[in-house]
Amino acid sequence: MIQRFVDDVLAVTKESVKTFTYESLNNVVRLINGLSALLLTLLPGRGSVLEGVHGWELRPTFRGPRFPRWMENGVSSFNQFIHELSVDSDDSSLDYSSGEEDGIGNEYPATPSSQSSRGSRSSPGSPWPSIKRVHSHKEHVVHSTTDRRRGVIEDLHLASEIFIESAFEMVHKAAHFILSPLETIRTLFRWLWSWSSCERDHNADVIVPTATLGDDDPVPSERTYTFHQSLNTDARTCQDVITELGYPYEAIRVVTNDGYVLLLERIPRRDARKVLYLQHGIFDSSMGWVSNGVVGSPAFAAFDQGYDVYLGNFRGLVSREHVDKNISSRQYWKYSINEHAMEDIPAMIEKIHEVKTSELKLSQPELAEETDSDQPFKLCALCHSMGGAAMLMYVITRRIEEKPHRLSRLVLLSPAGFHDDAPFIFTVIENLLLLLSPLLAPFVPGLYIPTRFFRMLLNKLARDFHHYPAVGGLVQTVVSYFLGGDSSNWVGVLGIPHYNMNDMPGVSFRVGLHLAQMKHAKKFRMFDYGNASLNMEAYGSPEPLDLGEYFGLFDIPVDLVAGRKDQVIRPTMVKRYYKMMKDAGVDVSFNEFEYAHLDFTFSHREELLAYVMSRLLLVGESGSKPKLKLKPSQKVPKLRRNDKLDG
Known part of the structure; x- marks a missing residue:
């Protein structure tokens, strides 16, 4: 009777403490969310603009927080949650999303591994996969398949549940031992007896039957779940996203001439003679090209149209991948856009050429007899932002060096390079970098989050911004103000899995300085080492190479795409590319869309994908390449690899 009474009292007390703790935390969150909503309301004219961002509920609201996953319908099912977590911890389909998101998560497009999915994604007469299934719900810029994390608030809920359960379990056992002394003595005796039996068994020779697994037999593995996994951010890779959606995948390790190890990823069509190379921009990776899922990502769309797709990754990860395992942080981050253009891109494109040529000559022996051409495929490039600037620099420097660039067409989405028409904050940053670069360069070699804890915190906060729209809207608004009013989903981009605790793309100080130099000079030019002798x-x-003077060397078509809402690289800057190339006789086109800067990669835009495909389909049979032609006043510059320079 007493034992039952104590159990009832402990159970009621435990639930009361859990409810009080949970509601206290919710009140704090409501306060933060409410203050954020108030601040967002006070900011003039921003709410209506930000509501246009896909997948975000940015209208100011004082709505309370959502229940975590184990408190569906307001009732704690913590034990069931822990049980499911321990059983399914290593399941690749584990979803940490809240109940409100489950309805959307169930509407993922079918994978290409099924016959029905191919029928649902494309329609007769359409050059691009259909996206009708996506419009049945609110669009999400960052596809739900790439967001599995739990936020900081959810972790606090979980931690409080674990602590309260553990504390009351200890109290319950202590009370049981005190109120049942005979049972306590019997339990102690059984424990001592089992301990002595274990000692005897340990000293005896015990024969344990074993079995040998064949080479082809699967090796059994015990499912485990660690504290690290329970608090893990979504650390999936581009490979995980591609394979989960049913597409083939291949990873190719590429080493540059200066020792940087790059990951060239591939969605292979080995017999295809159409190849598309995609190159990301600053603070990004190959993940950007697949983050929108099957029907909204350029990489998947190109593969569905028969292309062999390669996803390039620039140098610049927190993990510092290099042949020199002991390379210092200062030495690793010592590169500018020059190295992206003259080391990274050449290494990856030459690897593509090597792989494709070998595969096609094996699968199509008749190609071995075509001695007039050493490239039995057409290679096009789709680049965004800084990737576009690096690709332009790559083509020009390869033409100057009279080396083949292997490309048949360039499609550049909001390419960097010209930046004098930019928001005021960019001018401030430009002046600070140019003024303080001699002092900052030795101490700040790169811009990145150096510790696992803060990378994890950033990743989890991105999840909280999704859960609490007023907080997310406020952060989005502040970033938008900082970037001159650009309405890209800057907060949503943090939901991409490459921003995780294990690794993260960064940017070197020299890349930032290089962009500042371009903005200050109002020219698209190579890195200025700040010393006439080093430049020589x-x-x-004595001056860096002005690449705009060499646009006449382009021997392939170039398609330029600008965003009318883009405040990072404004349409006027892309139009400058167009005018200079047109004057130089380049086969160039220009088009504009109602996009902000990140909309080119992180938003699902059917019209953009259709336009890109229409440009790629213009690639025909390769003709003879024009020889190097310079103006009479120009001389052929010499180019040296900048890793040998000490400036």
Whole structure:
């Protein structure tokens, strides 16, 4: 009777403490969310603009927080949650999303591994996969398949549940032992007896039957769940996203001439003679090209149209992948856009050429007899932002060096390079970088989050911004103000899995300085080492190479795409590319869309995908390449690899 009474009292007390703790935490969250909503309301004219961001509920609201996953319908099912977590911890389909998101998560497009999915994604007469299934719900810029994390608030809920359960379990056992002394003595005796039996068994020779697994037999593995996994951010890779959606995948390790190890990822069509190479921009990776799922990502769309797709990754990860395992942080981050253009891109494109040529000659022996051409495929490139600037620099420098660039067409989405028409904050940053670069360069070699804890915190906060729209809207608004009013989903981009605790793309100080130099000079030019002798050694002139003067060397078509809402690289800057190339006789086109800067990669835009495909389909049979032609006043510059320079 007493034992039952104590159990009832402990059970009621435990639930009361859990409810009080949970409601206290919710009140704090409501306060933060409410203050954020108030601040967002006070900001003039921002709410209506930000509501246009896909997948975000940015209208100011004082709505309370959502229940965590184990408190559906307001009732704690913590024990069931822990049980499911321990059983399904290593299941690749584990979903940490809240109940309100489950309705959306169930509407993922079918994978290409099924016959019905191919029928649902494309329609007769359409050059691009259909996206009708996506419009049945609110669009999500960052596809739900790439967001599995739990936020900081959810972790606090979980931690409080674990602590309260553990504390009351200890109290319950202590009370049981005190109120049942005979049972306590019997339990102690059984424990001592089992301990002595274990000692005897340990000293005896015990024969344990074993079995040998064949080479082809699957090796059994015990499912485990660690504290690290329970608090893990979504650390999936581009490979995980591609394979989960049913597409083939291949990873190719590429080493540059200066020792950087790059990951060239592939969605292979080995017999295809159409190849598309995609190159990301600053603070990004190959994940950007697949983050919108099957029907909204350029990489999947190109593969569905018969292309062999390669996803390039620039140098610049927190993990510092290099042949020199002991390379210092200062030495690793010592690169500019020059190295992206003259080391990274050449290494990856030459690897593509090597792989494709070998595969096609094996699968199609008749190609071995075509001695007039050493490239039995057409290679096009789709680049965004800084990736576009690096690709332009790559083509020009390869033409100057009279080396093949292997490309048949360029499609550049909001390419960097010209930046003098930019928001005021960019001018401030430009002046600070140019003024303080001698002092900052030795101490700040790169811009990235150096510790696992803060990377995890950033990743989890991105999840909280999804759960609490007023907080997310406020952060989105502040970032938008900082970037001159650009309405891209800047907060949503943090939901991409490459921003995780294990690794994260960064940017070197020299890349930022290089962009500042371009903005200050109002020219698209190579890196200025700040010393006439070093520039002379690198370029054969005391000034960096002005790449705009060499646009006449382009021997392939170039398609430029600008965003009318893009405040990072404004349409006027892309139009400058167009005018200079047109004047230089380049086969160039220009188009504009109602996009902000990140909409080119992180938003599902059917019209953009259709336009890109229409440009790629213009690639025909390769003709003879024009020889190097310079103006009479120009001389052929000499180019040296900048890793040999000490400036």
